[in-house]
Amino acid sequence: MKKMERSIDSCLRFFPLISLLMIFSVVIGCSHMASNRNLVDDLGSPTKTELLKQRAAEFWEAMVSGDLAKAYELYDPFLRARMGVHEFIAKHSAVKYRTFEIKNVKVEGNIGIVTLEVTYEVPKLKVFKREMYIPEKTEEFEDRWLYVYDNWYKEYYLRFFKHGIAFY
């Protein structure tokens, strides 16, 4: 019995430390649960920038591998509210992306600009009885990303019309 008491006693010697660790674990645990959401107030920390880089890489990996369903999930929620995944795939399957390289990432609040180089082609296809074909080419351009509540999403932006769906 005394042995047992001694061992419990020795444990309790560390009680202040254990208690402090518990406090920090609860606080850090709670903050971690909401960490991505808290980034909405983040003006451009390395954490937020790195997250954007990861998301952009994830998106372009999906585009290169032809996984348009995965790419769709990374588009902004304003697009996804208006266009279902099947419609999206049907409208965006013509261009085949071959490689990509992220050159630069810039974050200003909840707007992110990803500069990247993409190699793509449009294989021969017929649109309204007219044949279309773009041979493989490499272009550098900027992608705009939006941090919406809990994560970065690629803005659906129609370059030709200079218009996106998200109103901000």
Next chain:
Amino acid sequence: MVFVRRSLSYRSKKSRMNFLFQSFLVSASMDRIKYALTVCFFVNFLTLFVCSTCVAINVSSKIFPDVVDLKIPRYIQVYGAKDILLTYADSKNNISIVNATTNKKWIVNTKHSGFDSGLVSIISGDNVFLVWRRKTNEKSLWFSQFNLIKQTIGEPILVDKTTRPLTRIDMAKLGGKLFLLWYGELPHRGRNYSMYASYYPNDSKTNTFSKPVRLTKDYKWAIYPRLLKGDKGVYAFTEAIRYDNKTHELVVAKFENNEWQPLRVIGKIGVMSLFLRAIKVQNRICVFWFNFYDGEPVTEMAYSDDGGVTWKRHVFEDTRGLDLTGLHVASNGKNRLYVVLSGVRLDKEGAEEAQEGKKDLVYFMYSGDGGSTWSSLRPLRHYPFTHTRAHIPNIVAHDDTVVVVWNDYRNIRGNLYMNYSTDGGKTWQDHDIPLEEPGKYNTRLHWDVNNLKYKNGKYYLLAHRFESDLLEKAHPLFIEFRLP
């Protein structure tokens, strides 16, 4: 006993927290362990509570199930100590009054054909007065009142169907009379838009409105109505163009001695767009408007200290080039006057490409002498980037405090943000305060109606919140907050 004795000896040497921890070293009984865990969890919760409360202001919100018609103006009114009334039209074209405190709801325009819009509502005494335009195969103006003591809605009364009323209407109450001002499209000499006025009751015997008076009879065009209650009369403002030239004039008519007096010209102005506001500051009548001169936007004001006979004008030079998307004015009832506005700064050339990507931002100006002199225009939003918009500011003032709420898109989804000054607009909080969880919802304010009210230390706001990112269906959102 052992616990108490030992603990006392420790208390003399250690802090209270350490005393609690160290006290466990005296015994290994399970009771002590339970006590330790209780203390530990208490400390944890206290830490979390302090963390969560020190950053938040006291905000509560309530969302209502009706789907609001986004095109029809809506209103929030404070009655008595605690009744908050929301007036809006829903997607079924019911004009409803909802008590946000009790959730009771009344429908004003039951059993009607056609489409009701252009809603105006004011509260005076124990009544909410409502006017709206009904479109069937003809256009008509209707009135109803809601008695807050009896909690009954009066049968709608036809105001007018002779002037082909349109949906810009204003209303003011002075003494026992309720005044209406609207623009109608009944042609006169081949021109369509005129300003009409009427009052209620026409006489003490009949429950009718007076026959509409065409205030702008020498003018071919007038479309923006604004009424202001003075001490001895009601002022009707509008912009108007004479039959014989193209110059726009800002004009005012005063209802005095039981009739509308002839129009007075405040001055020649540019082409007015959307915003015409009027406010009384002590004995001074002030009017603010937004207009364009040869395509250049600028905001101006004029004031009269002699009951609208003579006017002094002030051009807000800082606002040159600022294309407005929102404008409201407020006063503390004494000599402090505030202007809050939002707009996009246009390049002088006005080229479309030069404006691309520019967003509207919220600005503020104040006067400490009732509008004679003004501070410079200053941006109100505290955010380092300008690639997201902040617009449609609402404002309320009392004593030396002024509070502004606006729609802010810094979180991409439109959220409500607030800032306030307690020294008459000279200094503001370093950080804007969100009134909802940033980035979670799409919330909006009505572009034209100032729906921020104050009473007894509380601020009340009516907005609408969309169901989803589709931004189609939105519900009335009532927010109540106190300053920290």
